[in-house]
Structures are given as structure tokens and as C-alpha cells.
Amino acid sequence: MKFTSLLASAAMALGLATGAVAEDKTKVGFVYVGPVGDGGWTYEHDKGRQAVEKHFGDKVETVYVESVPEGPDAERVMTQMALEGADLIFTTSFGYMDPTINVAKKFPNVKFEHATGYKTAPNVSVYSARFYEGRAVQGTIAGRMTKSNIIGYIGSYPIPEVIRGINSAYIHAKKVNPDVQFKIVWAYTWFDPAKEADAAKVLIEQGADVILQHTDSTAPQAAAQEAGNVITFGQASDMSEYAPLPRVSSIIDNWAPYYIARTQAVMDGTWESVNTWHGIKEGMVEIGEISEAVPADVKAEALALKDAIASGEYHPFTGPLNKQDGSPWLAEGEVADDGTLAGMNFYVEGLEGEIPQ
């Protein structure tokens, strides 16, 4: 009893002390699911963090913890950050959703921003990027480039964000190549280079000559390079070190403008809980340089699609579209609403296999 109260008061004193010191500086915390050097997802978030430091200079202090497992340990890390006086905390993986909400309840004065989730609170915002717009461009290139008509897809976890990507890529590959078939493998990890490489090798052994990945490391790129005659796309980051082959293009997540804007909002006291979902138009999703390995007409087609999405003239989920079981989803010309997209838990017609529940 005595010991715990001692600890509590020590923690409070510590919190007060750091709070006092950090008063003139806005402290921004980041929780990462992988190492900052993964070359993909976490690497881009950390570039966003560095942009915040560069933009605000002395007025801001940033801290980050990398390779935090999605689960109870994430709560510990967030609590620690809040106790150390963070004013704003970005939690950058889907699996941090419930931990973020739990910790946010305990620290009503700290602002939280959770990436790719859907649960908000007065002090919790959610933000994500419309990666499916980039997947539409990838699907088009993949459908045109495949010779075996088998496209391998490495999924991480069966969550709406990943399923949206699979659907979007499939719809657009099928549109340009009706014979295309998707082989989907779930790795059940965001970051495990050896396992990601194994998954890529398995898909290649089973005939895939295009590999799309929704995991964080560059390992599938290395595996494809080793195999030869296989094309890949950079995921989350440009992964240009694997260009021009196997990497022929990429989806780049650009978080920096959002991170800077939200930090500014905290400084100005104008921060509010929002639900942000930006795409190619706002620049949160970028399409990396399409390499010379792609024929000029395919490149032009992909860029035209990108421009149509950016201008709002085309939506990647436009009817007529059926669900996997053949039941109608979107009528001719109808566009999917954000609510359905955010909670997407079904495959579109033509995809094989079941989504793990």
C-alpha cells in the first residue's frame, strides 16, 4: 500500500516536473508497429515525424517507440508517453485501436490520433489514406503486365483496409484482363521479412508473375528479384532501391502534411476530434515513378486512371459490382459510400477463397 502510493506520487511528481519543463514545447509521441528502418509503413510514418521536427524546430519535441506489439503492451507504451507529458500521440497501426481508446479515457487532456481505425472519442481522431485508389492503379498495371494471368497477393491481417486493397486491385486488373486470377496468402504479421519472403516464393512457385504485398518490409521485393521475371510494387514507401525491376511502381504514404497540420492545431488550441480519409487528390496517397519496365501505353493508361481518381471524376468502386456470392452490391454507375468501404468485410465477385473471420 505504502509502496504503491509512493510510486504513484513519484509518477505524478515526474509527470508534473516534465509537464512544467515541456510547457513551452509541444511534445508529440509516435507509436510504431515495426522498426523505423523497415523501408515501408513505419519508415514513412517516421519521415512524417521528422517533417514535424523540421517544420516546427525548437517549438516541438518528438518521441517515438518502435516495434510495439499490437495488444496490451501498446497500452503500456501509450500510458508511458502520456505520463511523460506528451500533448499529442499518433498511434500508427490498426491493432492499436482499442488500446488507444482505453488510454485516451485515462488522459482526457492528451490528444490521440489513431491511424486506419474507426473508433473516435472527444480526444481521439482517426486518420487514414485511401490506399485503394493507389491499388486501382496497381491493379491496372498488374493486369496488363501479367503473362501467366496469376497475380499473387500477400495480405497481413483480414481487416477492412487490406480487403479494400485486394478488391480494388482485383476489379481493375480484371477490367483490363478478364482472365486474371488472384492467389491470396495471409501472413498474419505486418513485419516478418523471412515469412514475407517465404510467402512471395510460394506464390511465385505456384505460377504468379506479379506480387502485390500488404505487409511492411521489402523482403517480397528481394524474393521477386531473386526469382527473376516477376514484378512487384512498393508498398507504403517507394522502395525505389528495387526499381526498375522487380519494382515497377509503388504506393507512397505521405503523412507529413497531416502530422504538421495536427501538431499546429494542438499548438493553436484548435484541435478537434475528426475523421480524416484522404487520397490521391489531397496527396496523402502518392503513386511512385512507373519504371521503364512498363510499356508506354500501359503507363499512360495507369496515369490516366490516376488523374481521373484525383479529379474525382472516377471512383475505384463504381457499379455495376457484385459481391463474391453473386448478390448485387452496387448498381450501374453507383458509387460505394465511405461507411461500407470503412467496414468492408467481403470480396467482390470473381475472387476465390474465403476471408478469414
Place this chain on the structure above:
Amino acid sequence: MNLGEINPILLIASLMVAATPLLLAAIGELVVEKAGVLNLGVEGMMIVGAISGFAISVETGSPWLGFVAAAMGGALLSLLFVLLTQFALANQVASGLALTLFGLGLSALLGQSYVGIKPPSMGDIHIPVLSDLPVIGPILFQHDPILYVGIALTAGVWAMLKYTRAGLILRAVGENHDAAHALGYKVVRIRVLALLFGGACAGLGGAYISLIRVPQWTEGMTAGVGWIALALVVFASWKPWRTLLGAYLFGGITVLQLNLQAAGVAIPVEYLAMSPYIITILVLVILSADKSRAPASLGRIFHASH
């Protein structure tokens, strides 16, 4: 679903590749634990081995030198553990955990400039006649040399522990270090040698991932293989051949379940994803019904004055 899309020859060949890092690390840890020391730093030694091997092979262009450097790197890191536990008599569990954390950080630092580089390829061996045999050739005789080193190490460790005087002394130290000391054996010296061997093996396992299995350098790329190796040693009842069986089962089912997924087999993916862990544990637990137990002095601190 189409099982015909799975090529059994490629499957067996790639399961051996998937199992090798695990086998190398586990065989090293087995010797360490047989000597009565619990080193939880396997993951740390593996990742340091992965970057030392990667860096040296990129700089020199020789994968062989890379593997030598990886073994040295792993052994060098284990020296830190030696210093803490054998001379400063620190707690082995805490020191091992510290070693892993230190190794992960150190490797990230060393690896800064090696991201996105392709290492020189080691190439597979080619034995005339044998490698050209149908079916058996591609499965058994067309791998990289390090894969065979893993199998040879298993055989060597087994023979050493079972048939040689050195093996008997090592086991004696692990079972009862006070008695071994009373008989005049240098307990600390023997344990230091075992730890260095364990570190070298873990380093080789790490480099196998960064130079052959993936091949690239990424921070934290061992992603928990070291911990699986630790568990494997226990489930294999500290027996070399069972460790090999466990590693091949684990690696094999990992690759097999990915194949089944890609072929669209109608087994729920959740079950497939957990199958490597469950089947490996199940098989090894059933095998260990013969009451084999841990070395009696495992994890205990030795000081000659006791």
C-alpha cells in the same frame, strides 16, 4: 482449390531452407543449455550475426567470409553474456534479455547504410550425378552449402554429446556443476566455450536469413526466430535429432500452410496460420513422454566457493 498447383519437390526443398536458421540457432542453444547455462539472448545474437554477415559479404563480395564474420559476430556478442553471468555472476535471465535488446539496437545501428543493397549470392552446390537425379536431386543435393552445415552440426553435436569424453564432461557440468568442479573440471571455462559455440551458431542462423533466405538487410529481420529456437530446445528435450525434427516440422508446416493458402484449400486460414506452432509442440511433447528432463544445473549460478 487445386492441390496440383503445389510442386512437392519445390515444397520440400523450400521447407529445408525455411528450417535452417531455426535449426542453427537451436543447436547452438542446446549445447549452451546442456552446459547448464540459459542464454535468452539468442534473438540478439542472431540479428547481430545477420548484419555482421551481411556487411562483410557486401564489403568483400564473398558470402563465405560473411558467414565466418556472422559466427564471429554472434560469438563476440555472447562474450558480453559470458562477462555478465560467468564472471560478474549476474542473473542469467535478465542478462539474456538484455543481450537481445542490446543486439537489436546494435544491429540497427550497424545496418544503417546497408538497407536496400543486394548481397552477393552464395549459389547452390552441384554434385555431379547426385544433383542430377530426378526428384531426390533437387530435394537433397541442390542446396546452398550452409544448409548442409546445419545438418552436419546436428550430427556432430549429437556424436559429441553421446560418444566423446568432452561431451560427457559438458553434460556433467550441466547436471551438477559443484560435483564437476570437485572432480577438477573447469566449470567456467567449459561454459564459456559452450556459450561461444552457441553465439557462433546463432550468428550463422541470423546470416542465413539475411544472406540466403530473404536476401537483404532490414532492421529486426529475425522477427522472433530466436525465441522459437529457445522454445524448440525445451520441447525437443535437449536432444539434437529431435531439435532437427522440430525445426524441419516447424519450417515445413510454415511453408506448407502458405502453399495450401495459395492453392485455395478450404481449411480456415486461422487454423493454417497457427498449425506450425501447434503441430510442432504436439509432436515433440508426445515424443518427450520418455521422461527426459532439463539439465539439473540449468540457469543456476556457479561460484567455486559454494
